[in-house]
Amino acid sequence: MRVWSGGETGYGLITPLRPMNIEGASGKNPVYHVGKLYNLAAHRIAARLAETTGGYAEAHLISATGQRLDRPWRVHVRLAATGPQLDKVHAVIFETLDGFPALTEEILATGLMLS
Numbered sequence: 806m807r808v809w810s811g812g813e814t815g816y817g818l819i820t821p822l823r824p825m826n827i828e829g830a831s832g833k834n835p836v837y838h839v840g841k842l843y844n845l846a847a848h849r850i851a852a853r854l855a856e857t858t859g860g861y862a863e864a865h866l867i868s869a870t871g872q873r874l875d876r877p878w879r880v881h882v883r884l885a886a887t888g889p890q891l892d893k894v895h896a897v898i899f900e901t902l903d904g905f906p907a908l909t910e911e912i913l914a915t916g917l918m919l920s
């Protein structure tokens with residue numbers, strides 16, 4: 806199972822035409838730092854979708870000024886699976902986004918680190 810979400814570029818390389826996150830999220834405010842929270846949320850969405858579909862999954866969360874943090878401007882998901890059930894994909898996305906308050910609490914309580 807391969808999963809990609811913000812922050813990971815493979816071998817520490819910044820490579821064009823490959824998904825990556827250049828956000829320096831470590832040490833940032835976990836209550837309302839888009840880069841920190843979206844990085845973790847995208848990773849969780851991609852992992853759950855990979856598990857659900859049995860194939861590669863990639864998730865991107867895109868913010869916009871003034872937009873609610875738990876409702877990104879765009880959510881882009883790429884799956885290797887053919888014909889995934891869209892209602893299940895949407896359920897995974899919204900379950901993760903609805904958990905933003907708990908995600909912040911988890912970061913604060915456990916010191917969850919970003920890669």
